[in-house]
Amino acid sequence: MKQIxxxxxxxxxxxxxxxxxxxxxxxxxxxxAKSACTAADLQEKLIEVETNEIYSPGQQVMLTGNQELxxxxxxxxxxxxxxLVLITLILSFAITQNENVSGLLALLxxxxxxxxxxxxxxxxxxxxxxxxKSINE
Numbered sequence: 001m002k003q004i005x006x007x008x009x010x011x012x013x014x015x016x017x018x019x020x021x022x023x024x025x026x027x028x029x030x031x032x033a034k035s036a037c038t039a040a041d042l043q044e045k046l047i048e049v050e051t052n053e054i055y056s057p058g059q060q061v062m063l064t065g066n067q068e069l070x071x072x073x074x075x076x077x078x079x080x081x082x083x084l085v086l087i088t089l090i091l092s093f094a095i096t097q098n099e100n101v102s103g104l105l106a107l108l109x110x111x112x113x114x115x116x117x118x119x120x121x122x123x124x125x126x127x128x129x130x131x132x133k134s135i136n137e
Contacts, residue, residue, distance in 0.1 A: 002067040007135065011046065013055040018132060020047050020061055049132045063130040073128055076117070084109050 008022040024043045089106035
């Protein structure tokens with residue numbers, strides 16, 4: 001199984017919770033011509049990881065996770081909501097023959113979906129977890 005790896009720096013570590021800052025970049029962000037291009041994308045993210053160890057702030061670490069989890073996360077965050085909107089739009093238009101009502105219902109279907117996702121947050125957080133390991137310098 002392939003692994004996703006991100007190098008990061010520990011921001012804080014309390015009890016069994018460690019916060020790590022990683023820099024996420026698109027492929028063009030490492031290009032030598034990025035200063036002349038407006039497409040370069042560089043973004044900092046804070047990742048919370050459950051750990052058994054205490055890490056010191058500023059320590060370099062490696063976050064690892066299964067590549068399969070990235071695909072599952074994309075499914076829950078992007079594919080399923082779009083499918084729900086399209087299915088609701090098609091079904092509601094077939095029933096009502098009213099574009100305005102169909103469009104409104106298609107958008108409103110996302111409200112209960114994201115409420116359920118929010119309520120299931122603790123379960124999803126455990127399922128989509130990174131592991132952390134020290135980088136020996």
